[in-house]
Structure formats: C-alpha cells, structure tokens
Amino acid sequence: MSVESIEQVIKLWETGQITPEQAIGKILLWLRELYRRLSKLENKRPGPNESR
Numbered sequence: 001m002s003v004e005s006i007e008q009v010i011k012l013w014e015t016g017q018i019t020p021e022q023a024i025g026k027i028l029l030w031l032r033e034l035y036r037r038l039s040k041l042e043n044k045r046p047g048p049n050e051s052r
Contacts, residue, residue, distance in 0.1 A: 003033045 004012075004026055013023040 003030050006030060 006027065009018075009023055009026045009030070012018045012026075013020065018026070
C-alpha cells in the first residue's frame with residue numbers, strides 16, 4: 001500500500017483537492033504505516049541483555 005507523505009496530504013488539502021475529513025483519514029493512514037515500520041524496527045533490535 002502506498003501512503004502519501006504528510007507534505008502531499010497538506011498540499012492536497014490546502015488546494016481544495018481533498019476535504020478536511022479526507023486529510024484526517026490520510027494522516028491516520030500515514031501514522032498507522034509509521035507505527036508499523038517502527039514496530040518492525042524495534043522487533044529487529046537486540047534486547048538489553050543481548051550483545052550485537
């Protein structure tokens with residue numbers, strides 16, 4: 001799934017190409033993708049008692 005950048009979403013909203021509700025939905029999708037990516041990175045990190 002391709003998620004637009006925050007900058008793209010703001011530009012679309014500012015130019016009236018999307019409604020505020022659509023902008024909020026797109027921002028929520030962006031946050032969900034960011035959370036998924038962060039969780040994936042955290043899962044790859046060694047624990048505090050493990051050596052690299």
